[in-house]
Amino acid sequence: MSKLFTISPSPHVHSGDSVNKIMYGVILALVPAFIWSVVMFGLDSVRVTLIAVAACVVFELLIQKFILKVKPQIADGSAALTGVLLAFNVPASVPSWMLIVGALVSIGIAKMPFGGLGNNPFNPALVGRVFMLISFPVQMTSWPVAGSFGVDAVTTATPLAILKEGVKNGQPVIEIFKNLPTNMDLLIGNMAGSLGEISALALIIGGLFMLVRKIITWHIPVSVMLSAAIFSGIFWLIDPAKFADPIFHLITGGLILGAFFMATDMVTSPMNPKAQIIFGAGIGILTILIRLWGAYPEGISFAILIMNAMVPLLNRYVKPKRFGEVNIQSTKG
Amino acid sequence: MLKSFKIGGVHPAENKLSASKAIEVLALPKTVFIPVGQHIGAPAEVVVKKGDKLLVGQLIAKTSGFVSANIHSSVSGTVKKVETGPDTSGYQKMGVYIDVEDDLWDEQIDRNNEIKSAITLDSAAILAKIQEAGIVGLGGATFPTHVKLIPPKGMKAEVLLINGVECEPYLTSDHRLMLEHGEELIIGIRLLMKAMNVNRAAIGIENNKPDAISEMIKLAYRHTNISVVPLRVKYPQGGEKQLIKAVTGREVPSGALPISVGAVVTNIATTFAVYEAVQKNKPLFERVVTVTGKSVKNPSNYKVRIGTTISELIEAAGGLPENCGKIINGGPMMGKAFANTEIPVTKGTSGILMMPEKESKRGETMPCIRCSRCVSVCPMGLEPYLLMTLSEKQIWESAENEKIMDCIECGSCSYTCPANRPLLDYIRLGKGKVGALMRSRKP
Amino acid sequence: MTTIILYTVLTLSIIGVLSAIVLYFVAQKFKVYEDPRIDQVETALPGANCGGCGFAGCRAFAEACVNKGELTDLFCPVGGNDCMSGVANILGIEAEKKDPRVAVVRCNGTCEHRPKTNFFDGPVSCAIAASLYSGDTGCQYGCLGCGDCVVACDFDAIYMNQVTGLPEVDDEKCVACGACVKACPKTLIELRKKGPKDRKIYVACRNQDKGGVARKSCAVACIGCSKCEKECKYDAITIANNLAFIDADKCKLCRKCAPVCPTNAIIELNFPPRKVVLTEQPVSAPEKPIEVPVSAEPKSSAI
Missing domain, CATH: 1.10.15 (3-methyladenine DNA Glycosylase II; Chain A, domain 3)
Structure with a gap:
């Protein structure tokens, strides 16, 4: 026989989906937010993103080639995605070397030691970001004022930081709000903040794109946002003078970015819808807890990392609904 | 919104290339090889010997137990030898080789084309006929039909479901049967209902076959107790448990048989065989096989004698395409690939699918990225990623607790996995091991 | 300050002592006598x-x-x-003496001897391939080459020869634990008496097809011709199901069977090169009588 037929176990067809398609799909979904960041912070955001992506990819390549001695798999896009997400979580003014350190932590500590793609328990980009936040608090919380390009950019505070500071000083929330951008501005992204998190609108467009392309399911983003809204809403109803309204909480800070892009990271999120909803709810509640009473004005990164640690437990104890898991009596009649 | 089953499911490209091709009768082969183990259960015992003269429809191997089925000669001629030959799995199986001479049918078979609609036999006689004719589930599972129709003690069938779903891509044999032999099918359904003493039957048909739906509705109109249920296209709707869920809303409990919710499912081709066996005295020795593939010249549906070599079918459909890289016995989701085309058509052969070379190789396997797609598409609500890991690491007890035995091997998980992981392959392996473990535990 | 330290140390010590007492009694109570x-x-x-x-x-x-x-x-x-x-x-009791054994792979169907008839595109696992079909060559009894035996071995004693596509046993490392025997779905691996100087003669084939069929699928298949059986003076060779088997306990390693095999299915391991002209004398006599027959012959009737 000149040509050999292939034999393989069934199924013999495939959906055509691939890891690469998923990773690049997510990156594509981040493009609107990136464009907005360029509008707001100019070339700085291009610099930060490129360096972060390049550093992540290079670190992964080096580790795979020289330490693990395996065939490099950087083309799968996961390292690039980590880079983009890391860049989106830092201020546009962050120094390049700091970013490279962050990338090294992301890839070299949070991802590869656990076995690389698919095995890391914590979201690598967030580990890198939190490492930077704790190590370089000044640079990581100096936010360039939007539109002021250049090295000597004026820095300002994020709406959440202003709120936190104000509440600490005993100012009523309504007073503080007078110094803050309007909800419309917050939605579009006309505020200070990390590179990619500012425009809720652009992120939602990206999120919808991922939902339509079935890269993610609705469970995690919806449960994160809903739980955050409900939890903050309860306190707002109790005392509107001390607590900000849920809409404000939803559209400021990294909540939308976190809900759509960080919490839904497949590797570090639970494996079935029920567990995903619990996971999302945990993130939402923890975020608001940190925002209201924590030391940091923003808590989504920590919330996601904490819930990441819960994922193995959730996978173990929350099982999907099995077919036929009913008793015979109830099905009859 | 049309009915369908609830959990999971995928929708592979349908590719029903031969849907508009009427069933053709394939020319008689020169020799046939009829294996005696064409069904689930014990292989039949050969009752002929070398040199015996045979008529079409004559018994050549009789059942060797309750879960077994008779085998009949599909041709007339002389027994060449009783020996082993290869089957789809490549392993040698016992069977009967027959040199074809003429086409002389057993006189008991009614070869008249007239449709015989009067039902004269009683329940027991119908069951006896079905058993006698060696009818097995023709959808591919090949479970002896008479066993299925006799419910275990303490259980009673309430509804008969006819599986006209044909959810496997490419395959169209059931579709064509519904279009061309609808009337016989209705009689077959009535026979089955009488055999089991049920007064309700439903035919589940996916709505990618609107012509079949309207045809069956038209024919079932006169029978108030037979309904036609159009279903939303979703794989694996043809799975027994999924079909029952979709049509009746009942959920077969884990580990139980469909009869535990009062349902019995038979396939369209099987129902047709029942009609022929009971009304025409014709044992099961031929079936409709879809021969198809994207680069096949002439994708068609053939009525073939059991035992005909598959190469003859391929020749009839325009020969093996140049770029064929894989040949599959059955559909692309659950069929078995084979390399040797000199193997016989058996009762379970529902289709021959030739895949082009570029579609026949699997993609590169990547690490699991925990996207949880396998979990969301699993129609049994299992966690394929976990079952695969447990099988790979040989942790059989945990696999059993995670309900590995509930897996229906539909392949939705492997189909959907973006990392091309061999999920089902390992789960199947685990099922085998866990099954053996469970059997060994029984006293 | 000092008081704080004092109290801390004191409290911890008390807790420690209390726990020790509790642990002691619990250990006494739940003690299990073990030889x-x-x-x-x-x-x-x-x-x-x-x-x-x-x-x-x-x-x-x-x-x-x-x-x-x-x-x-x-x-x-x-x-x-x-x-x-x-x-x-x-x-303080007697130990049984057993001959040291070593694993041998009873298939010699290299790529050269046994042409491929199809291409297996599944996971690299013999168990999966075997449950799917007969294998990627014409021989349904032969090695699948996916290396389940290599994975099963805890001692690195078996490895895949990339050229032949067959596993090979390292006699030095093999401890005859039998893990590979269990792992092989085709039951090709046998634990065989190690023999003097590691010398072994065995039939490297498990093909039970009739001669013609076997020969067609593999050039070095045992065709069950029984020439070796006739040649053997010690009744060590038996033919069953078209397949010869050499009983290691009866075999005197005389090397007479190997040359008569028309398909070279009998393999001699670790022998000095054969002289061109065969002598009638046995090459080496066994050094000691065999006490315990240990046959790892898999039950061929069950296959």
């Missing part, structure tokens, strides 16, 4: 936990040895006779 010899026996064992003895690890084997009080049917293939006599010393 101290179990520990001794366990130390004498290799500690590989390979399961080659049929027990779940060395400790289970040690328990079995002590509890049974004799060593019949108990043997650690890894430690061998030395190890077992050590165990026997501890228990």
Whole structure:
């Protein structure tokens, strides 16, 4: 026989989906937010993103080639995605070397030691970001004022930081709000903040794109946002003078970015819808807890990392609904 | 919104290339090889010997137990030898080789084309006929039909479901049967209902076959107790448990048989065989096989004698395409690939699918990225990623607790996995091991 | 400051003492008597936990040895006779002597001898390939080459020869634990008497097809011609189901069977090169009589 037929176990067809398609799909979904960041912070955001992506990819390549001695798999896009997400979580003014350190932590500590793609328990980009936040608090919380390009950019505070500071000083929330951008501005992204998190609108467009392309399911983003809204809403109803309204909480800070892009990271999120909803709810509640009473004005990164640690437990104890898991009596009649 | 089953499911490209091709009768082969183990259960015992003269429809191997089925000669001629030959799995199986001479049918078979609609036999006689004719589930599972129709003690069938779903891509044999032999099918359904003493039957048909739906509705109109249920296209709707869920809303409990919710499912081709066996005295020795593939010249549906070599079918459909890289016995989701085309058509052969070379190789396997797609598409609500890991690491007890035995091997998980992981392959392996473990535990 | 330190140290000490007392009584109450010899026996064992003895690890084997009080049917293939006599010393009983054994792969269907008839595109696992179909060559009995045996081996004693596509056993490392025997879905691996100077003669084929069929699928298949059976003076060779089998316990390693095999299915390992003209004298006589027949012949009738 000149040509050999292939034999393989069934199924013999495939959906055509691939890891690469998923990773690049997510990156594509981040493009609107990136464009907005360029509008707001100019070339700085291009610099930060490129360096972060390049550093992540290079670190992964080096580790795979020289330490693990395996065939490099950087083309799968996961390292690039980590880079983009890391860049989106830092201020546009962050120094390049700091970013490279962050990338090294992301890839070299949070991802590869656990076995690389698919095995890391914590979201690598967030580990890198939190490492930077704790190590370089000044640079990581100096936010360039939007539109002021250049090295000597004026820095300002994020709406959440202003709120936190104000509440600490005993100012009523309504007073503080007078110094803050309007909800419309917050939605579009006309505020200070990390590179990619500012425009809720652009992120939602990206999120919808991922939902339509079935890269993610609705469970995690919806449960994160809903739980955050409900939890903050309860306190707002109790005392509107001390607590900000849920809409404000939803559209400021990294909540939308976190809900759509960080919490839904497949590797570090639970494996079935029920567990995903619990996971999302945990993130939402923890975020608001940190925002209201924590030391940091923003808590989504920590919330996601904490819930990441819960994922193995959730996978173990929350099982999907099995077919036929009913008793015979109830099905009859 | 049309009915369908609830959990999971995928929708592979349908590719029903031969849907508009009427069933053709394939020319008689020169020799046939009829294996005696064409069904689930014990292989039949050969009752002929070398040199015996045979008529079409004559018994050549009789059942060797309750879960077994008779085998009949599909041709007339002389027994060449009783020996082993290869089957789809490549392993040698016992069977009967027959040199074809003429086409002389057993006189008991009614070869008249007239449709015989009067039902004269009683329940027991119908069951006896079905058993006698060696009818097995023709959808591919090949479970002896008479066993299925006799419910275990303490259980009673309430509804008969006819599986006209044909959810496997490419395959169209059931579709064509519904279009061309609808009337016989209705009689077959009535026979089955009488055999089991049920007064309700439903035919589940996916709505990618609107012509079949309207045809069956038209024919079932006169029978108030037979309904036609159009279903939303979703794989694996043809799975027994999924079909029952979709049509009746009942959920077969884990580990139980469909009869535990009062349902019995038979396939369209099987129902047709029942009609022929009971009304025409014709044992099961031929079936409709879809021969198809994207680069096949002439994708068609053939009525073939059991035992005909598959190469003859391929020749009839325009020969093996140049770029064929894989040949599959059955559909692309659950069929078995084979390399040797000199193997016989058996009762379970529902289709021959030739895949082009570029579609026949699997993609590169990547690490699991925990996207949880396998979990969301699993129609049994299992966690394929976990079952695969447990099988790979040989942790059989945990696999059993995670309900590995509930897996229906539909392949939705492997189909959907973006990392091309061999999920089902390992789960199947685990099922085998866990099954053996469970059997060994029984006293 | 000092008081704080004092209190801390004091509290912790009290907690510590209390816990110690509790632990002591609990330990007394729930003490399980264990024969101290179990520990001794366990130390004498290799500690590989390979399961080659049929027990779940060395400790289970040690328990079995002590509890049974004799060593019949108990043997650690890894430690061998030395190890077992050590165990026997501890228990003060006699140890059985067994011939050291080693795994052999009874298939010689290299890519050259056994052309591929299809391309297997599934996971690299013999178990999966075997449950799917007969294999990627014409021979349904032959090696699948996916290396389940290599994965099963805890001692790195078996490896895949990339050229032939067949596994090869490293006689030095093989401890005859039998893990590969269990792993092989085609039951190709046999534990065979190690023989003097590691010399072995065996039929490297498991093909039970009739001669013609076997020959067609593999150039070095045993065709069951029974020439070797006739040649053997010691009744060591039997033919069943078109397949020859050499009983290692009866075989005197005379090397007469190998040359008569028309398909070269009989393999000689670790022998000096054969002289061109065959002498009538046996090349080497066995050095000692065999006491315990150990046959790993898989039940061919069951296949």
